[in-house]
Amino acid sequence: MEKIAELKALVExxxxxxxxxxxxxxxxxxxxxxxxxxxxxxxxxxLRKDVTEKKNETK
Structure with a gap:
Protein backbone atom coordinates (compact mmCIF):
# COMPACT_ATOMS: atom_id res chain seq x y z
CA MET A 1 0.00 0.00 0.00
CA GLU A 2 3.01 2.25 0.47
CA LYS A 3 3.66 2.28 -3.28
CA ILE A 4 0.05 3.24 -3.98
CA ALA A 5 0.32 6.20 -1.62
CA GLU A 6 3.54 7.24 -3.37
CA LEU A 7 1.78 6.93 -6.72
CA LYS A 8 -1.06 9.16 -5.50
CA ALA A 9 1.43 11.79 -4.34
CA LEU A 10 3.16 11.74 -7.72
CA VAL A 11 -0.16 12.15 -9.52
CA GLU A 12 -0.99 15.15 -7.33
CA LEU A 47 3.76 -2.09 -8.83
CA ARG A 48 2.55 -4.25 -11.73
CA LYS A 49 5.52 -6.58 -11.26
CA ASP A 50 4.76 -6.90 -7.54
CA VAL A 51 1.11 -7.72 -8.24
CA THR A 52 2.08 -10.35 -10.82
CA GLU A 53 4.56 -11.95 -8.43
CA LYS A 54 2.04 -12.13 -5.59
CA LYS A 55 -0.63 -13.49 -7.92
CA ASN A 56 1.69 -16.21 -9.22
CA GLU A 57 2.83 -17.25 -5.72
CA THR A 58 -0.56 -18.85 -5.09
CA LYS A 59 -0.24 -21.16 -8.08
Whole structure:
Protein backbone atom coordinates (compact mmCIF):
# COMPACT_ATOMS: atom_id res chain seq x y z
CA MET A 1 0.00 0.00 0.00
CA GLU A 2 3.01 2.25 0.47
CA LYS A 3 3.66 2.28 -3.28
CA ILE A 4 0.05 3.24 -3.98
CA ALA A 5 0.32 6.20 -1.62
CA GLU A 6 3.54 7.24 -3.37
CA LEU A 7 1.78 6.93 -6.72
CA LYS A 8 -1.06 9.16 -5.50
CA ALA A 9 1.43 11.79 -4.34
CA LEU A 10 3.16 11.74 -7.72
CA VAL A 11 -0.16 12.15 -9.52
CA GLU A 12 -0.99 15.15 -7.33
CA UNK A 13 2.40 16.67 -8.13
CA UNK A 14 1.89 16.05 -11.84
CA UNK A 15 -1.53 17.68 -11.67
CA UNK A 16 -0.11 20.79 -9.99
CA UNK A 17 2.79 21.08 -12.44
CA UNK A 18 0.46 20.43 -15.38
CA UNK A 19 -1.76 23.30 -14.33
CA UNK A 20 1.25 25.62 -14.02
CA UNK A 21 2.53 24.56 -17.43
CA UNK A 22 -0.71 24.61 -19.42
CA UNK A 23 -2.53 27.46 -17.72
CA UNK A 24 0.33 29.79 -16.84
CA UNK A 25 2.83 28.87 -19.55
CA UNK A 26 5.57 28.06 -17.02
CA UNK A 27 8.19 26.13 -19.02
CA UNK A 28 10.05 24.93 -15.92
CA UNK A 29 6.81 23.38 -14.70
CA UNK A 30 6.70 21.46 -17.99
CA UNK A 31 10.07 19.92 -17.17
CA UNK A 32 8.89 19.02 -13.67
CA UNK A 33 5.70 17.55 -15.16
CA UNK A 34 7.68 15.33 -17.52
CA UNK A 35 9.84 14.18 -14.60
CA UNK A 36 6.78 13.37 -12.49
CA UNK A 37 5.22 11.43 -15.36
CA UNK A 38 8.39 9.39 -15.80
CA UNK A 39 8.45 8.59 -12.09
CA UNK A 40 4.78 7.55 -12.30
CA UNK A 41 5.61 5.23 -15.18
CA UNK A 42 8.50 3.59 -13.31
CA UNK A 43 6.51 3.19 -10.10
CA UNK A 44 3.49 1.80 -11.95
CA UNK A 45 5.71 -0.76 -13.68
CA UNK A 46 7.22 -1.83 -10.35
CA LEU A 47 3.76 -2.09 -8.83
CA ARG A 48 2.55 -4.25 -11.73
CA LYS A 49 5.52 -6.58 -11.26
CA ASP A 50 4.76 -6.90 -7.54
CA VAL A 51 1.11 -7.72 -8.24
CA THR A 52 2.08 -10.35 -10.82
CA GLU A 53 4.56 -11.95 -8.43
CA LYS A 54 2.04 -12.13 -5.59
CA LYS A 55 -0.63 -13.49 -7.92
CA ASN A 56 1.69 -16.21 -9.22
CA GLU A 57 2.83 -17.25 -5.72
CA THR A 58 -0.56 -18.85 -5.09
CA LYS A 59 -0.24 -21.16 -8.08
Missing amino acids: TAEKEGAAFYEKGNKAAGTRLRNALQQIKVLATD
